[in-house]
Amino acid sequence: MPPMYGVGIRFFFSGLLFFLILLLRKESIPINKQSIKLYLSFALLNFSLSYGITYWATQYVYSSISAIIWGLFPAVTSLIAHFMIPNDPNERLTQNKLLALGIGFIGLTIISSNQTIDFSSNSSIGILLLICAVVAAAYPSVLYKKHSQEVNHYQMNAVCQLITGVVMLSLSYFIETEETMQLVWTNELILSTIYLIVLGGVVSWGIYFWLYQHLTVTQVTYVAIFPPIVAIIMGWTFLNEVLTTKEIIGTILILSGSVLIYRK
Template sequence: MEASPRVVPTRVEAAPPWKVWSALWIVYIVWGSTYLAIALMVETIPPLLGAGTRFMLVGLILLPVLAWRKGARVWRPTRAELLSAGFVGLMLPGANAVISVAQKTVPSGLAALLVASIPLWVILLRRATGERISWQSLGAVLVGFGGLVLLLHPEGEATMIGLLACVFAAFMWALGSFSSPRISLPRDPLVSTAWQSLLGGVAVFLAGVLTGELPDVHFDEFSGRSIGGLLYLITFGSLLAFTSYAWLLQNAPISKVSTYAYVNPVVAIALGWLVLNESITPTTLLGAGIIVASVALVIRVEAPKAEKT
């Protein structure tokens, strides 16, 4: 999961299929692997301070590069744009921070499955604001939340608090994504993301300080796995995969782009099993099948409507 760009509808020449699929596979694999990277990071790095550092660095890297390419106006968002970016930064990087805390106890594959409920929460938010939703989508939401209930069963080190934190993070991400096109974010998607990352990262880092994570910082005890996980999240998870995602939003049908929502959990479960020896129970497989199928149905029903608007 990464910061959400504001999509500005544009009509451009169709991108070559090989470019579209290359970008899609980057998003499929890299975003699916970020759950493994988070699990490695939080082994020895405090989760909120680690997540905050990740997003602050992404913003501090992107903003100078964008200013060099697009001009100094990148550094001068309006007050409304700054407030909007701050709100979305609290929701999206904030959701990643909550996931980082939850993954101290929740296996990476299970966390990814619970977060895969994001499209279902978006449907509920749309319905709550008075938008008409098809019965197919509402039915898929009910089925999908049935799958969530199956997964909310503590096993091993996973705690109910950790599992519910993953669900809450999915809601935060959905709220941030739902709000993005409705508020005054910077028009350029990468500029918007840079400010969201920087402001959200600062907020998450401060949360880590206020909740007492500083005494847990022992640089000499940071493992190579944890440092590697953090670097992977910054470079591949945020900079590479998000750039690909932002490009896809303007060069590919939303129905195709949205497929990442049900591919990522599959990648996360496979990597958790291969690298961290996470168990895959029959209940997990059943819940996974229900959630992935319901998300796939929602995307199939809703995406064509979005492409017409």
């Protein structure tokens, strides 16, 4: 599936589902200067730009490198929050946070080193763009944390995801017309798309935005380090894959970092 089209389809329909939730809850959409800034920053920087780059880059960059780069996300958001939310002591970049983030990142790197890693010139542009994607996603995340009382998680998801869907589908129309026309909707593709819309769009992002109202930025964004662990556990459970020493050590380090991050 063409990357822009894939992002657009996913967010357009999950955004519509969030609007349905708002309709059932009889909630309106806040429209003021601050809420509009939140909608546009998250929709354009986090969802559209960051997701678009990541979807595109995965065609040229190994997943192991992508995982390592996105493992920097909690550190980048924590650094930005340190300066953007100076009046909240919980958002300060303390030695404990730095230690936890460092341990988690080392664990992620160890797990990823067990997979294929390629730093050839062909993937260099993809790597640089992924770094840009991480930074682009970090700023609106901190901005929403700072003003999360303005817009709740249902409202934020509904507006941001629908905007993203319209933007990415529009770009796809002009850039990916040929690839989209050649797309064959197999049963597997339909099911995977529904999965991304419901679980990847509605459930995961619904929980994610809700967490911003209850946890610190570092605690919320630390989840970016967990996907490799989930993949390892699922492979071991359902595919009878053998756990390697690197995977075990990396998992222990990531979980150790999470203990430091989430403890009171």
